[in-house]
Amino acid sequence: MLKLHHLVSSRSQRILWLLEELGLDYELVIYPRDAKTSFAPPELKAIHPLGKSPLLEDDGRVLAESGAIIDTVLRRHGQGRLTPPPDSAEYDAYVHWLHYAEGSAMLPLVLGVYMGRLGEAGAPLEPRISSEVRNHLGYISGALGQRDYLVGNNFSGADIQMSFVLEAARSSGALEAFPNLIAYLERLHARPGYQRAIQRGGPINLGGQGKR
Numbered sequence: 001m002l003k004l005h006h007l008v009s010s011r012s013q014r015i016l017w018l019l020e021e022l023g024l025d026y027e028l029v030i031y032p033r034d035a036k037t038s039f040a041p042p043e044l045k046a047i048h049p050l051g052k053s054p055l056l057e058d059d060g061r062v063l064a065e066s067g068a069i070i071d072t073v074l075r076r077h078g079q080g081r082l083t084p085p086p087d088s089a090e091y092d093a094y095v096h097w098l099h100y101a102e103g104s105a106m107l108p109l110v111l112g113v114y115m116g117r118l119g120e121a122g123a124p125l126e127p128r129i130s131s132e133v134r135n136h137l138g139y140i141s142g143a144l145g146q147r148d149y150l151v152g153n154n155f156s157g158a159d160i161q162m163s164f165v166l167e168a169a170r171s172s173g174a175l176e177a178f179p180n181l182i183a184y185l186e187r188l189h190a191r192p193g194y195q196r197a198i199q200r201g202g203p204i205n206l207g208g209q210g211k212r
């Protein structure tokens with residue numbers, strides 16, 4: 001049995017969406033954020049030492065880190081869906097996006113959020129952070145081009161993993177310069193599986209964090 005520990009308006013929306021796309025049976029436990037700090041509640045630490053979300057229990061194993069969770073769920077339960085053939089060039093691209101989202105692309109976006117909290121004290125960091133955000137979004141925009149999806153033009157786990165990068169970029173205002181990425185995000189939002197996930201887990205509202 002799968003059990004998703006879902007923090008509202010967070011990266012775990014991706015895993016909820018994945019489970020909905022696959023039509024798997026799962027239990028959903030929803031955790032609110034702290035009203036003042038937006039941090040996760042301490043209960044999550046009882047499930048995994050980091051106390052972050054997403055966390056997915058799969059037959060007693062606790063899985064953490066969204067790219068790894070997507071990979072594991074698709075290998076164990078996907079029956080070949082949402083994954084390119086393992087010996088194809090598309091598979092290499094798929095693995096790239098699974099790692100790239102959290103390994104590289106999120107860093108300047110998260111730094112932007114923290115910088116915003118510093119007010120004037122953070123101003124010296126702004127040019128470098130903004131140029132890195134543009135650098136990453138330019139890369140993703142160029143890689144997508146006029147295609148519908150990132151890997152071989154078929155919807156895959158890589159699109160699910162990359163979606164949160166675009167949600168964070170949109171919330172910061174940085175997505176506006178990239179019309180193909182706005183259209184891509186809207187295409188992802190139009191999927192019935194995405195909409196079911198939002199209905200079950202609540203909307204993503206990053207509240208304009210890191211807006212500049």
Ligand SMILES: N[C@@H](CCC(=O)N[C@@H](CS)C(=O)NCC(=O)O)C(=O)O
Binds near residue numbers: 010011065102
């Ligand atoms: N790279 C990790 C990041 C996990 C993470 O930082 N999750 C955030 C939600 S978006 C969280 O739990 N934040 C609450 C906190 O740190 O207290 C992943 O992709 O799973």
